[in-house]
Amino acid sequence: MPAIISAENIGKCYIISHNKPREELRFNELLSEWGRSACRRLRHPLSPNTEKVDLEEFWALRGLDFRINRGDRVGIIGRNGSGKSTLLKILSRITSPSEGRINLRGRVASLLEVGTGFHPELTGRENIYLNGAILGMTQQEIRKKFDEIVDFSGVERFLDTPVKRYSSGMYVRLAFAVAAHLEPEILLIDEVLAVGDMEFQKKCLGKMQDISRGEGRTILFVSHNMNAVRSLCNRGIVLEKGRQVMDGNDNVEACIERYFGSAGHAGQCCWENDGTLSNPYFTPLSLQVLDAEKRPIGNTLYAEDPYWVEIRFKVEEANPSLYFDVQLSVGETPLFAASPRMVHEHYAVHKGENRVEFRIPPDLLNTQNYRLNLRAFLPQIGELLQRRTKNPPEIELPIELRRKYSFTPGNQESQYLQPEFQWNID
Structure with missing residues (x-):
């Protein structure tokens, strides 16, 4: 019987431009670009546009x-x-x-x-x-x-x-x-x-x-x-x-x-900026998950263990209104977001490099493939980090369970969180 779907040497190539998108240009940059374009048209009205564009396959x-x-x-x-x-x-x-x-x-x-x-x-x-x-x-x-x-x-x-x-x-x-x-x-x-x-x-x-x-x-x-x-x-x-x-x-x-x-290997539980993300108000440098002793994690992550999430970033212009957090999600379903501003109300970043970390407690997560992504906002500008970039600041956490249940609950594996509660039984 012939296959219902057959693929032979399938490839898909996109052309990526590394020029700064027009929507990201500041007003003075747009004016300068418009002026240069107008001057070129006045000097050479019939010549084609020869402006160099940085393209990549x-x-x-x-x-x-x-x-x-x-x-x-x-x-x-x-x-x-x-x-x-x-x-x-x-x-x-x-x-x-x-x-x-x-x-x-x-x-x-x-x-x-x-x-x-x-x-x-x-x-x-x-x-x-x-x-x-x-x-x-x-x-x-x-x-x-x-x-x-x-x-x-x-x-x-x-x-x-x-x-x-x-x-x-x-x-x-x-x-x-x-x-x-x-x-x-x-x-x-x-x-x-x-x-x-x-x-x-x-x-x-x-x-x-x-x-x-x-x-x-x-x-x-x-x-x-x-x-x-x-x-x-x-x-x-x-x-x-x-x-x-x-x-x-x-x-x-x-x-x-x-x-x-x-x-799950250590290299995939650490995101590093490859130079494609830069913003004077917030430039992420790295997002990393570490074990309880703050060492790079191994091949397998278990829900019963605690983990540390380390965030390193730099700012060229410190702004007290800056807000950033790390969001934990399953697929497109957000579970929670962690920010130092939630605990330290008056926390503010300082000019130069910054480093913060928070702890994910044990017995909270379930057998799932989670995603951690870093977000940053300014009220007057909006979102500073776009997930549509080539190298967005996010990592995946495939979590497993050591403990094996002696029974199979109806929807145990479909639950996103599985905290271990303390029970008092008479």
Whole structure:
């Protein structure tokens, strides 16, 4: 039987400009640029623009080869920036590969980010029919599935409301319900499910298992939640820096171990500025996770151990209004943020290099892949660190548990935090 998805030497290249974006230029810099441009046009009105632009080739994906059979449930695993979302965009035909080719045999439905394929001005009801038509279904086929979609999404009360007024959770509920019930042969799911609440995530995983095992449809699932990957997928593909480093046919556990091994070594638990981030009010130098003795951590992180988070940064212009924190998240779900201003109200940074650290207590985290990212704000300017940069100040923390429960709670592994409470039992 031919593979439902086959990829041969897939690569995707982007051209990156290192010139300062116009939106980041100050007013006096914009005036100077406008003046220089006007003078060039007056002196040489017919000559082309010869201004030098610093460009770089960036390969988001390179050399991917794989075959996926009908009914496979494949977890696409990798750190941020490894090329997972780019691969799904190529598979869903949002973008085309720069080299190689992909063969798809069947209708594709994708859920890559909140609101994909929805028109904001149309109601939920109208968007269900619109998505069905995009998938090539007749009105009769859509009408047959309509009640199931609405019941699964739980947004019946707002069905005739334009979706631009939906919350992100409602958006995802309806988008997933449409993608899962309109019978595509291939279903592509990105980390977008992390927007939904825990109950809805479990409901989605159950639905994906039903449509894959019972109806033989193929699923490609991108997630940083390894427990969700374990429960759903029968196969994994591991990406690192745009390269395919492992294809675990019928062995998703081996892929998860490879991922933890690559993401958990000491080098990956330390972020350092490579010179691409600079701001006179706040320039991050490093973000590092250390063990209880403040040493670089090893391959495995356990929830039972305490950890220190060290932040080093410098400022050229000290501003008492500067606020910075470190946020802990799972996927796109923030759990908490830690800032010295929360404890020391009058804390202020000083000109030059600064160093602060805080302690994550033991028995707080659960078996998850967490993300730590550094943020900085000034009231008169706004956010100083953009996550869209090439090297954002963030690191991943894959956490495991030493203790093994003698029972299996229903949703133990899907919980983001698992603190150990003190109990008094009579």
